[in-house]
Amino acid sequence: MNEISPEVDLLPLSLPIRFENLEREIEELGIDITTVVEKVDEANEEIETLLKQINHGKNGKFKLFYGDSGKGKTTFLKTLEHFFQKIEIITIERNVRLDEIPKYIIKEKPDTGQTIVIIEDRDNPNESSEDLRDFFEELRFQFRKELFEVLIIWPITDKKSAEFISNIAWDVGRDSITSANGCIFEFNGIPKTKYYKIADITSINLNEGRNLESYGISKKDTDRILKNSDTIGQFYTHITDISLNKIDKTEEFLKDKIVPKIWILLPGDEATEIDRTVRTLTRGVKYKIDVERILSELDNPNNKSSYLADWRKRRGNASHLLHLIDVRLFPIPPSLSLAAIRAFGEDEIKKDLKNKKETQNKAIEEVKKSPLYRLLLSDSITADISPRKTTLKTSAEYMRIQKNANKIDKKLNQALGKLIVKALESDNINAKIEVEKQNIIGSNMQPDIQIKIDNKKVICLEPTWRTTGKGIESENIPEKINSLTTGHLQQYVLNKAMDYLKSIDM
Numbered sequence: 074m075n076e077i078s079p080e081v082d083l084l085p086l087s088l089p090i091r092f093e094n095l096e097r098e099i100e101e102l103g104i105d106i107t108t109v110v111e112k113v114d115e116a117n118e119e120i121e122t123l124l125k126q127i128n129h130g131k132n133g134k135f136k137l138f139y140g141d142s143g144k145g146k147t148t149f150l151k152t153l154e155h156f157f158q159k160i161e162i163i164t165i166e167r168n169v170r171l172d173e174i175p176k177y178i179i180k181e182k183p184d185t186g187q188t189i190v191i192i193e194d195r196d197n198p199n200e201s202s203e204d205l206r207d208f209f210e211e212l213r214f215q216f217r218k219e220l221f222e223v224l225i226i227w228p229i230t231d232k233k234s235a236e237f238i239s240n241i242a243w244d245v246g247r248d249s250i251t252s253a254n255g256c257i258f259e260f261n262g263i264p265k266t267k268y269y270k271i272a273d274i275t276s277i278n279l280n281e282g283r284n285l286e287s288y289g290i291s292k293k294d295t296d297r298i299l300k301n302s303d304t305i306g307q308f309y310t311h312i313t314d315i316s317l318n319k320i321d322k323t324e325e326f327l328k329d330k331i332v333p334k335i336w337i338l339l340p341g342d343e344a345t346e347i348d349r350t351v352r353t354l355t356r357g358v359k360y361k362i363d364v365e366r367i368l369s370e371l372d373n374p375n376n377k378s379s380y381l382a383d384w385r386k387r388r389g390n391a392s393h394l395l396h397l398i399d400v401r402l403f404p405i406p407p408s409l410s411l412a413a414i415r416a417f418g419e420d421e422i423k424k425d426l427k428n429k430k431e432t433q434n435k436a437i438e439e440v441k442k443s444p445l446y447r448l449l450l451s452d453s454i455t456a457d458i459s460p461r462k463t464t465l466k467t468s469a470e471y472m473r474i475q476k477n478a479n480k481i482d483k484k485l486n487q488a489l490g491k492l493i494v495k496a497l498e499s500d501n502i503n504a505k506i507e508v509e510k511q512n513i514i515g516s517n518m519q520p521d522i523q524i525k526i527d528n529k530k531v532i533c534l535e536p537t538w539r540t541t542g543k544g545i546e547s548e549n550i551p552e553k554i555n556s557l558t559t560g561h562l563q564q565y566v567l568n569k570a571m572d573y574l575k576s577i578d579m
Contacts, residue, residue, distance in 0.1 A: 077449050077497075077504050077526050086288045086316035087279050088272060088309045092147040098279055107155050109275045111263060116149055117156060119258050123224050124160075124187055126252060133216035135209075135242060135250050138228045139235040140260030142196070143306025146228045149260070150191050161186045163223075167194040171208045175215050178223060188223040196230040198238070205241045213246035228260075268308045269295050282356050285312065286392035287364060289319045293389075323397070330577050331531055333520070334399040335570055338445065338489070338536040339562065342471040344406040344460035346541050346557045351404045353559045354566065358456045360444060362400040362566060364392050370563070380564050383571050400570050402562065403445040405536065407463055407471040410489065412436040414474060417495070418488035422481050425473040425548075437496045446496060449524070449532070469545055476550050478538040483509055483521075486536050490522040493534070518576040533573070537565055 089095040099106050116138075123134050140146050154162055161183045169177050174192070182188050200208075215221040229235040239256035250256075263271060269292055273285045285291075290312055298315075302308035341347040356363045370376055371385055384391055414422060415431035423429045440446050447454045478485060490508035497504060507523040520533035539561070544552040555561075 077502055077524065077532075084280075085320060086276060086285075086290070086313055088275055088313055089279075090143070090306045090309050092151055095148070095275075096151070102279065104278050106152060109271075109278050110148060110152050110155070111267065111271055112156050113145065113149050113260075113263060116258070116260055120153070120157065120189075120224070123252060124157075124189075127187070127222050127224055131222060132249070133212070133221050133223045133225065134252060135212060135216075135225045135227070135256065136252070137235050137239055137242075137257045138226055138260045139232060139257050140228075140230070140262065141304055142230050143304030144260060144262035145305055146230075146260050146262075149262075150226065150228060153189060159186050161188045163188060163190045165190060165192045171200055171204050172211070174208065175211045175221075178225075179215075179221070182220070182223060190223050190225040192225065192227040196228060198229070198231075198234050202237075202241060205238060206245060209242045209245040209250060213250055216246075216249065263305055265299050265302070265308075268299065268302065268305050271305065272309060272312060281359075282361075283396060284365070284392065286368070287396040288316045289390055289393035290315055291389055319393075327577075332398060332577060333518075333523075333531040333533045333573060334401075335573055336399075336401045336403060336445070336532055336534050337566055337569060338403050338405050338534055339539060339557075340405040340407070340410040340471075340475075340485075340489075340536060341539045341541065341557050342407055342463065342468045342475065342543065343541050343557070344404070344408070344463045347404045347406060347539075348460050350557055350559050350562055351402050354562060355402050358444075358454055359448060359452070360401045360403050362395060362402060364395050367395065367563070367567065368392060378564070380568055383575075384567060394574055395570060398570060398573055400566060401448075402566060403443070403448075404460075405443070405445070405489075406460060407467050409439050409443055410485075410538075411467065411470055411474075412439040413489045413492040414485065416488075417491040419484055422474055422477075422484050422488065425476075426470055427473075428470065433495060436492050437499055440492050440496050445534075446493070449497070450500070450502075468543070472540065472543065472545060472550055473548070475538055475540050482536075482538055485538055486521040489536055490534070493522065493524075518573055535569055537562075 087098070089098060095109070096106070099109065119136075123136060127134055138146055138150070154160060163178060163181050165174055165177060178190055212225070227238070229238070235257055242250050242256045269285070272295075276288070277284050285295075294315060295308070295312055298308065298311040302311055339347055339351060351360065354363055354366065355361060367384075368391060371381055371388055371391060387394060411426075412431050413436055415426065415429060416433045416436035444454060444457055474481075474485065487508050490506065494506045494508070497506065505525040507520075507525070509519065509521055510523075512519045518533075521536055522534035524532040524534065526532070539556045540553060541557050542553040542555040544550045
């Protein structure tokens with residue numbers, strides 16, 4: 074038996090503290106690393122100054138970059154080529170001995186562009202004073218050569234080691250080796266005021282568009298821990314701990330409850346209008362509600378809508394709650410809703426249709442093409458092509474059944490539910506489907522269509538039958554208000570989500 078693809082509801086926040094982990098995740102996701110790495114202005118200015126000195130004086134320079142572990146030295150140095158044009162980076166790994174470094178540079182240095190050499194993995198060095206003196210004496214000699222116009226950077230974590238090395242370098246060559254202001258540049262990293270912003274951007278990029286608020290971590294929460302965070306690495310550790318703690322508390326609160334996924338279905342008379350509304354209110358190919366858009370409405374003082382009142386009371390956890398119940402909005406084009414009604418609907422709801430028949434197999438084929446059905450089977454699908462404009466004939470057929478939707482919506486839902494049941498059965502899906510028959514355990518909510526994957530995983534499908542408001546004068550179908558607009562749907566989505574959250578006391 075096949076299984077519907079369930080998601081883990083409470084995923085931990087991913088914020089890589091080490092650059093190597095960040096680099097790996099960025100590569101796996103195919104993301105431009107500059108989207109999660111911010112330029113360190115003070116350090117950039119130091120590099121620019123040193124490169125100008127090299128270009129003007131036609132001799133190389135050596136600099137120690139001292140800074141505590143976690144301040145972002147590795148991230149800064151590993152991403153230099155993204156913030157400087159026409160530079161070449163040479164990395165000297167730990168297995169290259171100190172006395173071999175000058176020859177290694179001569180061998181690897183390209184003929185064009187400015188060259189920056191980074192001595193890696195020697196943050197806490199233990200080289201002897203004799204070895205260091207020989208190294209700097211060779212550098213002093215090579216720096217005078219025209220082909221050795223390079224900037225050598227040695228990142229150091231241990232302050233005593235930095236001072237020890239700096240004293241030897243200055244004693245051997247003074248400003249013929251380093252800049253006149255000394256051998257040590259103190260790397261302070263990103264200012265604390267930017268920690269939250271960078272963490273938020275990183276979270277969005279590495280966690281499927283989820284920001285820190287979606288994990289229940291507000292700016293107010295993190296303001297308290299900034300005092301205890303001397304580095305951005307420490308800050309990441311603290312907020313990851315907050316995330317894990319919130320997951321533990323949520324799991325404890327929900328251990329005897331069922332938290333349903335709320336998937337709202339949007340049938341309408343015009344496929345392009347349905348698609349436009351859905352794309353405006355959702356993010357990505359998984360059709361998840363654009364929580365950032367929702368929050369912007371909550372934070373808009375000019376929006377006095379009463380339906381936002383309950384959400385504003387829960388503003389601190391709004392993002393977390395919307396992600397917890399996995400609110401999504403799916404397009405249901407008129408071709409699909411009509412196929413469901415013709416193949417599985419009762420005579421009462423088909424009586425006004427010009428074409429009342431459709432084979433079950435064709436209806437099943439139609440629903441299997443929908444993103445709703447594909448995401449029931451798999452958590453990953455490719456982007457859909459924008460639909461074509463619906464024909465007048467198909468649009469009119471939909472309006473003939475929608476005109477009484479407020480009276481017959483249950484029977485319309487049942488037809489759509491029966492189609493989904495038959496489609497899942499044809500794919501041997503191991504799930505139990507109820508159509509307006511049963512409350513969610515521990516709740517007074519009775520979903521239109523309830524798909525139970527196991528004792529703790531429930532997907533609730535909630536169709537809302539909408540129209541652009543067009544009428545058919547010859548059939549006495551009057552024009553209506555356009556209920557397919559983003560404003561109407563946003564209100565419906567938030568009200569429906571709040572109903573479910575209240576039913577489980579959240």
